[in-house]
Amino acid sequence: MVNPLEIKVERNKHKKTKPPQDQLGFGVHFTDHMFVMDYAQEKGWYHPRIVPYQPIVLDPAAKVFHYGQTIFEGLKAYRTGDGRTLLFRPQKNIERMNRSNERLSVPQLDEALFLSALQQLIAADQDWIPSGAGTSLYIRPFVIATQPALGVSPSEHYQFIIIMSPVGAYYPEGINPVKIFVEAEYVRAVIGGVGEAKTAGNYAAGLKAQEAAKELGYSQVLWLDGVHRTYIEEVGSMNVFFKINGTVLTPALNGSILDGITRSSMIQLLKHLDIPIEERMISIEELYEAGRNGTLEEAFGTGTAAVISPIGELSWKGEKLVIQDGQTGELSKKLYDTLTGIQKGSLADPFGWMVEVSETPSGVL
Amino acid sequence: MVNPLEIKVERNKHKKTKPPQDQLGFGVHFTDHMFVMDYAQEKGWYHPRIVPYQPIVLDPAAKVFHYGQTIFEGLKAYRTGDGRTLLFRPQKNIERMNRSNERLSVPQLDEALFLSALQQLIAADQDWIPSGAGTSLYIRPFVIATQPALGVSPSEHYQFIIIMSPVGAYYPEGINPVKIFVEAEYVRAVIGGVGEAKTAGNYAAGLKAQEAAKELGYSQVLWLDGVHRTYIEEVGSMNVFFKINGTVLTPALNGSILDGITRSSMIQLLKHLDIPIEERMISIEELYEAGRNGTLEEAFGTGTAAVISPIGELSWKGEKLVIQDGQTGELSKKLYDTLTGIQKGSLADPFGWMVEVSETPSGVL
Known part of the structure; x- marks a missing residue:
């Protein structure tokens, strides 16, 4: 096991100019440093280091290019x-990440080292964390197979790498409701596959439909699910919730849906607020029926990038369903304000979700 | 459109030592040159070039690392x-490749340029083509998403890249029958997904089961198929054929099976030999029933890497099925000898399959 104290740091002597906080976009600007650690079958993970943000140099036969x-x-500071x-x-x-690693036959990462790497990297680039409304520092840890x-x-x-990007809102629309297309032809994932894992192929598979x-x-x-083409799974980069007749519903985890951290936090928050919440199978027919008979009150997606995105309209096989007159619902707004308030530290955190990053963690920088 | 004559060539001045022909392995040694071409949305594909084999240098945010x-x-010379x-x-x-590109929202490649790139690259490294039994030059064209x-x-x-590797037999066992595990838990692909495309995620998805x-x-x-878990699809890197009661069966293409080139050649060859061949859905139950009642005469996989691999044993939910006493069947042997004979130029090519590579194509090298 690698000792977190042994993360070597090479300071970037050529700091970049930071973009204006109102022109951050999502994942297009990157900070001055990155974390890198190598793995070899014969010695495990080794040589953890913080280095200037720099290109990855790989043999063209590296497995990541061929076999994914x-x-x-993805997480945020x-x-x-x-x-x-x-x-x-x-x-x-x-x-x-370690559950995904397990599914894709990637070696496990040491949890303490991972957390320490996050803390130390954020401390090194703390002047990159934006403070404006809706902004944050998006953190992208990833592992790639490098054997040629x-x-x-x-x-x-x-290689295990962490890069960071100061970001604005994921959707240019912000908290305004988005329009979502219910996919009837293409399938993202199926039970028995890798839908639950945060792996590249799941995202490539969705591009065409998107x-x-x-x-x-x-x-x-x-x-929709790949077997019956009936049950609601998730949106490209979000889990989904529907408020029907006073009860909030979200698809139960089944192995082909991402176990979203914003999703599980939302469930916890709803319970805390004494709002009925059910995790179960939801058919698209049931949802449309609720829409037609007026009991579908609100719909929203949850994810790290967007936090909460109200859904104002669905389209399935040519039938449009306008939700909450296309406006942000009361509950969506309340949940968004509560969660982002906790995240930004302006509201109390009764759940112990937030972890403070010290400016100089474990005597390294 | 890029003119094939405009492929720039930078000769490698530091040629590698070639491995002995009996120690080639599969895809571990690479030749002295590679082909590279870039794409930018605003100008299409540009700057086709043959350069010394060298590392790929990418921003850590390059999409290939994150979204696959x-x-x-894969083809062979x-x-x-x-x-x-x-x-x-x-x-x-x-x-x-262009069908796969279409499915994964990758821009189309010019076919004439692609073929010319293959020819010119092979010509540049023709001293790398091994001549021993079972050997060939494996060619790996690939496209990666590079936007950070x-x-x-x-x-x-x-970037569109072609690398080449002198190879021995894919299976160390060679033409000896392999043992195959029928997967009942994990699923590779489902109709509506990307199973038909030759994209990285399909292979990552299979590692755990493998x-x-x-x-x-x-x-x-x-x-087996992802919907019913009943119908035979393919082996990790091969399509499959079964000879039952004198007729050869292979799963029909359905969108989740790779449209193998060795597969379609095999079908053509079987028809040429007047051997009954059917493309249709085959359930694992039907196959096992044929195995139990003695009508399953032979089984084999087909693919570029292995050409033909006889299957000597299957295991499904704990039940083993030994085929042809675990030996190579007469038909498998005949098909293997015929196809590899055509490929190596020792047998006539009645189908017009083989394309000769000139030593000095289109006046470039």
């Missing part, structure tokens, strides 16, 4: 009004 | 007894 053995995570830095439930991302060999088998070499939906004026795709 | 937008192909170089049906790989941006959307930048099978002593996994 790669895992990623927030700058509070009083200047502290808070991470939202990093332990959950660390645990999920074309046989189809788990790689014997990997492009087609965009052309029709929809921001994202709502996926 | 990548396509590959053979050295004939009289010193000529033959490619096996390259046009089929080029067409399939973390939003989930098709990349605006790509590892589990290996631990039980099986070389590969036979996938």
Whole structure:
């Protein structure tokens, strides 16, 4: 096991100019440093280091290019009004990354080292954390298979890398409701597959449907299950919730749906607020029926990037369903304000979700 | 459109030492040159070039690392007894690559340029083509998404690369029958997904099952369909054929099975030999029933890497099925000898499959 104290740091002497806080976009600007650690079958993970942000240099036969053995995570650090830095439930991302690693035959990461790497990297680039409304520092840990060999088998070499990007809102529309296309032709994932894992192929598989939906004026795709083409799974980069007749419903985890951290936090928050919440199978027919008979009160997606996105309209096989007159519902607004308030440190955190990042963690920088 | 004559060539001045022909392995040694071409949304594909084999240098945010937008192909060049170089049906790989590109929202490649790139690259490294029995030059064209941006959307930048590797037999066992584990828990692909495309995520999705099978002593996994878990789809890197009661059966293409070039060649060859061949749905129950009642005469997989692999044993839910006493069947042997004979130029090619590579194509090298 690698000792977290042994993370070597090479300071970047050529700091970049930071973009204006109102022109951050999502994932297009990157900070001055990155974390890198190597893996070799014969010695495990080794040489953890913080280095200047720099290109990855790989043999063209590296397995990641050919067989997609790669895992990623996404989480955010927030700058509070009083200047502290808070991470939202990093332990959950660390645990999920190791579950994804397990599914994709990638070696497990040491949890303490992972957390320490996050803390130290954020401390090194803390002047990159934006403070404006809706902004945060998006953190992208990922593992890639680096062995240069074309046989189809788990790689014997990997790199674990963390990069960071100051971001504005994921959707240019912000908290305004999005229009979602219910996909009837393409399938994202199926039980027995890798839908539950945060791995590259799941996202590549969704691009075609997403492009087609965009052309029709929809921001994202709502996926149905691959077996019956009936049960609601998730939106491209979000889990989904529906408020029907006073009760909030969300698809139960089944192995092909991402176990979203914002999703599980939302369930906890709803219970805390004494709002009925059910995790179960939801058919698209049931949802449309509720829409037609007026009991579908609100719909929203949850994810790290967007936090909460109200859904104002669905389209399924040519039938449009306008929800809450296309406006943001009361509950969606309340949940968004509560969760982002906790994340930004302006509201109390009764759940113990936020982890403070020290400016100088474990005597390293 | 890029003019094939405009492929720039930078000769490698530091040629590697070639490995002995009996120690080639599969996809571990690479030749002295590679082909590279760039794509930018605003100008299309540009700057086609043959350069010394060298690392790929990418921003850590390059989309290929995160969202798996990548396509590959695999084909082989053979050295004939009289010193000529033959490619096996390259046009089929080029067409399939563009079908995969379409499915994964990757821009189309110009077919003439692609073929010319293959020819010129092979000519540049023709001293790398091995001549021994079972050897060939394995060619791996691939496209990777290179735009450094973390939003989930098709990349605006790509690289198209071709690398080449002198190879021995894919299976160390050679033409000896392999043992295959019929997968009942994990699923590779489902109709509506990307199973038909030659994209990285399909292979990553199969690693876990493959590892589990290996631990039980099986070389590969036979996938069943993701909806009914009943119909035979394909083996990890091969399509499959079964001879039952004198008729050869192979699963019909359904969108989740790879449209194998060796598969379609095999069908053509069987028809040429007047051997009954049917493409249709085959349930694992039907196969096992044929095995139990003695009508399952032979089984084999087909693929570019292994050409033909006889299957000597299956295991499904704990029930073992030994085929042809675990020996190579007469038909498997005949098909293997015929196809490899055509590929190596020692047998006549009545189908017009082989394309000769000129030593100095289109006045470039």
